[in-house]
Amino acid sequence: MEEQLQQLRVRLAQVDDLERAAAVLDWDQQTYMPPAADAARARQLGTLHRLAHEIFVAEETGRLLADLQTAAADLPADSDEARLLQVTQRDYALAVKIPASFVAEMAEATALGHNAWVRAKSAADFKLFEANLERMVALARQRADYLGFDEHPYDALLDVYEPGMKTSQVTAIFGDLRPQITNLLRAIMASRTPVDDSVLHRHYDVERQRTLVYDLMRRFGYDFTRGRHDAAPHPFCTSFSMDDVRITSRIVEDNLAYFLFSALHETGHALYEQGVSPALGRSPLGQGASLGVHESQSRLWENLVGRSRPFWNFFYPQVQAAFPDALGDVSLDAFYRIVNRVQPSFIRIEADEVTYNLHIMLRFELETGLLNGSLRVADLPALWNERMEAYLGITPPNDAVGVLQDVHWSQALIGYFPTYTLGNLMAAAFFDAAQRQFPGLVNDIEAGDFSHLLGWLRSHIHVHGRKFTANELLQRATGAALDAGPFMRYLTNKFTNL
Template identity: 50%
Template sequence: MSDALDQLKRHLAPIIRLQQIDGLLSWDQQTMMPPKATTARAEQMAALESLVHELFTSEKTAVLLAKCESALADAAPDSDEVRLVRVTRRDYDKETKIPATLVEELARHQALSHEVWVRARRENNFSLFAPALEKMFALTRQKAEYLGYRHHPYDALIDLYEPGMTYADVVALFDSLKPALIALVKNISEAERQFDDSCLQGDFPVEKQHAFTQEIVQALGYDLTRGRQDPAPHPFCSGFSRDDVRITTRFDPHLLVKALFASLHEAGHAMYDQGTPEAYEATPLAGGTSLGVHESQSRFWENMVGRSYAFCKWILPHLQKVFPDPFAHLNALELYQAINRVQPSFIRVEADEVTYNLHILLRFELETQLLEGTLSVMDLPDAWNAKMQEYLGITPPNDTLGCLQDIHWAGGLIGYFPTYTIGNLLSAQLREAMLHDIPNLETLIEQGEFSSILQWLRQHIHVYGRKFLPQELVILATGKPLSADPYLTYLQTKFKELYAL
């Protein structure tokens, strides 16, 4: 058994290292790459991803997998050894369905499409991006067909990011949330008590913001000896090993909270990857089990911690020290009210907790229509604006604030958006379970004692890497399957109190 597994690990390790190098190329493209390097970078990434696919889907992988499965037939089903082989089998069965030519073409187009998107977003010119987006959805339809599905092509795509989930599951999830969210938004909009967040505006030099946000995420537990933070057009986290996990943010010189909450969010992702057991390094068990679970970590730190009254009490003195204007005359309650102001807004990553999932619903419905071909790419801006008006009561004044705001479709991440809502739900469910074990949670946050929180997440989520399927991990961590109930209870309790509903 040991010999077969060791052979498989030795075979997979360099393949995983090549995947990490591919991720580093992508990080470089979004942060530091010279603008004219796009064509060469597209060819580099196409060549590398094609090589990774060839090596992983080789006959050698199949033979080693079969040997391990035979050798482990009587082993404990939840052992690291059995689970490593199961994860590898699941990945292998998917990858062998996709032709190498499609893998190469997708990698090339993702790199090229990203640069087109950056320019189109900067220039507010959707027509520049439309041909690239049309091709991306065409290639993704091919990918879904090769992967196969029972009922809907979205099934094949969502399963890549959230194993075991289907299109019908996503529809049911949003059906369980939509009425309550719309009702809560309406009740808040009609409440007598309203908040003004103009107190958060001021003059915030980017250099000071960068240093301040790094200080805060370090306080949470993000290890900057194994990571770094850089500016990028769209905040993201990239991990190339447990000891090299990098985050990005974007800075607004007049609104510090944009970079602050983006940094909290991405640090949540990064701490998950940094928490991968050392024994899992360069094996298929490294990393997060799904993007929904990954998102639960970022939303936990951003919202359950960062938007709490306790966190406002802790961070306000730090804000007042570094940015006396405008925070010098603000108290913790005013800060808490300002950062939790509920108001429909154009940008998803800056949306409040109550309206955020309506942004995700909009994207899920539109990408489904684009995938089915019931919506043409050229009609996307109008369809986007119509749904913004329907769900949030506002219409973006331009496409930069509308359908060009997200990086995901340019990168081929179609089927990804629902994982944000899954992460929101799980973050509240994790908070509920954590409160059972750490009843003084709010006191710890107020005191800036975050180590117990991080340790709880390490023990219940991070330590398992990809060992368990997301459905299994949720039950293991919280004692019950994923449910919308803890999240809706959290939202209603918090915002009914805030707005005196």
């Protein structure tokens, strides 16, 4: 068994190396690559993804998995080896359904689609991206057909990002959550004096923002010797290995909140990737359990920590000292209310905690319609605006802050958006569990000490990588299954007090 397991590990390491090399090219495309390199980069990414796929789905991989299946039954159920074989078998069963030529075609399409999206967003013109998105949707449908589904084509794609989750389950979760959120939103809007956030749009020196936020990221636990930050049109985190985890965002002179909160969000992702056990590296286990779990980490650090009163008791004096001209006349109480302002807005990543999930529900409905053919790509701008008006009472003035605002569709990430809301639910549950173990956690945060929180996340979530499913992690870490209760209690208590 040991010899065969080692042979399998070698193959899996080769696949991981190729996929991580492709990630480097993708990161470069979104940060430094000159725009004229689109076609060449698309071909390069197509080649790397095709080679990785061919090695993974080769007969030799299947033979090794079949030979190891009997031996695996004798392994401890939670051992690294047993879980590696279990996860790899699942991935293999799905991957062999997809031709290598399709993998290359998808990679090339996404590489070309990204820069088309950048151009379209810059021009606020959906027509410049429409043909690319038509191709993305067609490829997504084809991928769903290859993978197979029983109820809805969206199931096949959702399962890629949130294994085991069904469209019907997401629909039920959203159906339960939407009225609770809208009722809370109505109560807030009816009872609160409007909060003016114009102070966030005064002048904030870029280098001072960088210094302040980098220091905070280090305090949270992000290791800059194993990562870096660069500018990109849309914030993201990517991992080339546990020792090279990079984040991107833009620093905007007249928007203090943009870089701060997007950096905290991506730092949450990066902490997860930097915290996976080295023993799981170069294998299918060396990444996050699911996209929902990954989003739980980013949303936890961005919101449950980064928008909390204890955090601002600690951090605001530093921010005020860094920008005395902009914030010298703004009290802590006022600033705390400003960064927690509840107001329907156009941009998802800038949305407040109450309205954020309504953005996700909108996208989920559009994606499921695109997949089952009930909606057309050409109709998306109008449909987007109609549903923004229905859900949030506002209509985007142009495509850049409407249908084109997110990068995901340009990268064929259809099936991904529900994981943001699932992550919000998980984040509240994880934070509650950490507080139960460390009752003084809030006092730690107020003192600028995040070590207990990071330590709890490291030991209960990060270190396990993909070894356990999202449901298993929730049960092991919190003692309960996925539930909207902790999240709604958190929102209601916080904004009732505000």
